[in-house]
Amino acid sequence: MTNPPRFLPPERATRWLIAAALVLHIALAVALGLSVDEAHYLLYAAHPALSYFDHPPLVGWLQWPLVALDAPTVLLRLVPGALWLGTVLGVYRLAQRLVTGDAAERAGLWAVAVLALAPMLHVLAIGLLPDTLLMFFTVAVMLQTHTLMQPGAPQRPLAWLGLGLLLGLAGLSKYTAIFLALACALCLFSAHGLRLLRLPALWGALVLALLLVSPVAVWNARNGWVSFAYQAQHGAGSAWRSLEVLRFVLVQLLAYGPLLWCGAWARTRLGVMRWFFVLPFAVLAYLSGGGSSLPHWTAPAWVALAPFAGVALAAQWRAGARLRRAAIAGLVALQALACAGLAGLMLSGGTPLLPRSLADTPVGANPFADLYGWQAAGARARALAAEQGLTSVAVQNWTLASRLGWYARPLPVHVLEDRFDQFDLWAGDLAVGGDTLLVDWSAMAYTVPLGAHGFRDCALLATQDATHWGAPLASFRFYACHGWSGSPQPRLRLE
DSSP: OOOOOOSSOHHHHHHHHHHHHHHHHHHHHHHOOOOHHHHHHHHHHHSOOSOOSSSOSHHHHTTHHHHHTTOOHHHHTHHHHHHHHHHHHHHHHHHHHHSOTTHHHHHHHHHHHHHHTOHHHHHHHHSOOHHHHHHHHHHHHHHHHHHHTSTTGGGOHHHHHHHHHHHHHHHTTOTTHHHHHHHHHHHHHHHHOGGGGGOHHHHHHHHHHHHHHHHHHHHHHHTTTHHHHHHHHHHHOSSOOHHHHHHHHHHHHHHHOSGGGGGGGOOOTTGGGGHHHHHHHHHHHHHHTTTOOOGGGGHHHHHHHHHHHHHHHHHHHHHOOHHHHHHHHHHHHHHHHHHHHHHHHHHHTTTTTSOSSGGGSOTTOOGGGGGSSHHHHHHHHHHHHHHHTOOOEEESSGGGHHHHHHHTTTSOEEEOSSOOOHHHHHTOOOOTTOOEEEEEETTBOBOOOBGGGSEEEEEEEEEEEEEETTEEEEEEEEEEEEEEOSOOOOOBOOO
């Protein structure tokens, strides 16, 4: 059977594909304001600590030097961009290891392609989240695991220490790194058996990994183990429902596309390494039944499956069946369109598809409005607080606190709701009888809290619209509030 025509050699096509993705990431990094999560983890770097309430500390530590230098947002986004590039190159290398001969380059190209065609991964490429870090360390651990699976490799102490270093850094990135360690153990014991337990180097790697993650334990011991309690409660969710799992699967298809699923059927002698996908994905799918799941949580699992998807797609394309290649090409086109559409909506603030007037836009209808206006709002908050002699900013929902906490620095931000989170550790509760600058955002608007569950009085100081390309996306209201009751009951403004 003759091979299908190739327009570019696989290696050159891979370089062009990575370059195109990097251009897209640069455009997004320059144009977009910080997302909720980005700002939250930048505040980690602004408040250095051994660990934090909701995540381990590496996401903050890694950004600390640039934050200390007051680097602009576009430079801060070099960190996730570099991690995305390292992840892609690692996946390319791993896909080549799964097969031999001429098929290696084609598998590498397709592995890079499925990552470049996954819409959610472009979001993680410009915003540094714990998942961005764990994506990188997942691939690095898989490469090191593959090395240690080779005959004779377990006798090399440095290879074990390298694995311990990577697992420790992964543990400093996100708590779900535990699945990474379990998958690694399954692969190594599958290759070499339980005799590995007799190797001192293995135990040395384990000790190194535990030493690296020890700051998390130290911080939690000093803070009542709040992180572990929060993660246990967060993971448990509410009553389990199969409909939520179905919703989870549909969201995964939209966020990452169907091409990555091809990795489940890849024929390779290293199929055992699919545990790096199966373990985290299965657990997160089950937890989604309790309503506890976000689309980006599975990103490291999908990255782990990408090399296998590359192998499977390369083999299917090479098989030469016209209908099969047409189906693959159709999926590629659909996923490319989805990526382009997402980028377009982010860059435009959602205006091509949503009403051009705030009066015609229901509250929360435009998720892309979230990316614009916060820097100006933070600056306005600082100026108004100085004019009114107020020493803090307050919001009524924790998701509104991160951007103001970042852009209104050094003003502390109080979250006026009855829940404990990282902002309570940074700023504490607003004192009873205290005064503050209350900020409200129209896309998540709350009634002004007055009386027994609010302030003695609040005066509207200013209203500021967030606009993009001439279209109003949202508005901010700033209030000078006095005499806090200390008994919050936030109420969304539904009109």
